[in-house]
Amino acid sequence: MPSNVTLRKSLFLPVALPLSGLYNWLIWFILERKYQKKAIIYSFVNNHFLIGGNFPFRAQHALSVFDIIHNWWEFPWHKKLHQTLVARNIRAYDKILTDSPVIAKKLNSIKIRHHIMLPGVGLELLNTASSSSEVAPVFFGNLRSNSDIDLVRRVSEFYNTKLLGLIDSSINGSIGNASYLGEFNSADLVKQISKYNIILLPYDGGEFSKTIAPAKYFEALATGALVVTRAEMKHLPGFDEYIVKLNDLSEASLEGLQDALVKQQNNRGSQIEFAKQHLWEKRFSNMFAFLEVN
DSSP states (O other): OOTTOOOOOOOOOOTTSTTHHHHHHHHIIIIIGGGGTTOEEEEOSSOGGGGTTTOOTTOOOSEEEEEEOSOGGGOSSSHHHHHHHHHHHHHHSSEEEESOHHHHHHHHHTTOOOEEOOOOBOGGGTTOSOOOSSOOEEEEEEEOTTSOHHHHHHHHHHSOOEEEEEEOGGGTTOSTTOEEEEOOOHHHHHHHHTTOSEEEEOOOSSTGGGTOOOHHHHHHHHHTOEEEESSOOTTSTTHHHHEEEOSOOOHHHHHTHHHHHHHHHHHHHHHHHHHHTTBHHHHHHHHHHHHHOO
């Protein structure tokens, strides 16, 4: 860790527990407050007691930032409580960030000044996909039980599909004919991706996919590969222009990937130029500018 960054393992309790409010405030005032002196508090947690709750008596931090990485308004458990807490947090913290265009739209509707920090992409991924016209699909990342396993399995029935990264043990027997090649460091991953021209984004069709902005999305676009999913993510920039969304997994749809790949070659340059607008360097520059403005 950098010398000027401190990770705190706090003793705060979940706000849903009885009497947790008083307990959390005392923990903050007695134990945590002194560590926050002149610091930037960057919180992903839906708990405003991290900065003193409703009574930030003698708070010592320099700046507080609440990063809304989850759609707390729509959580399936303690929904009313989460909505109450997020309403407090967005008023209590000095700066509000989010990585979701959907959440940003909601913040706009309630007139909360914020900054949208979408994931970015590194230069090393630009224009790295194969330019071959023969279909060669790949997935890279973390394949879990809540991923669209049917997409991976069906595509692997038609094409020689490879999986790179991590596969949750719960789905080991569910990936069909796809071949798992293991984990790779970032440099080797780029070399691996150069062998493929279709990247699968196996996000499910639930509410989660309708608000998230995964880094994998921009990374896949940057490679120049044809990007295929079944998830509805129109809230993400470039989705309608550059993503192939399969409405079903029929034989005709999957065989159609060959034609889609040929057509995509004409669009590849535009797709890569679009991805260049989302480099991490630009993302952080804009975020720092937002944090520095009073």
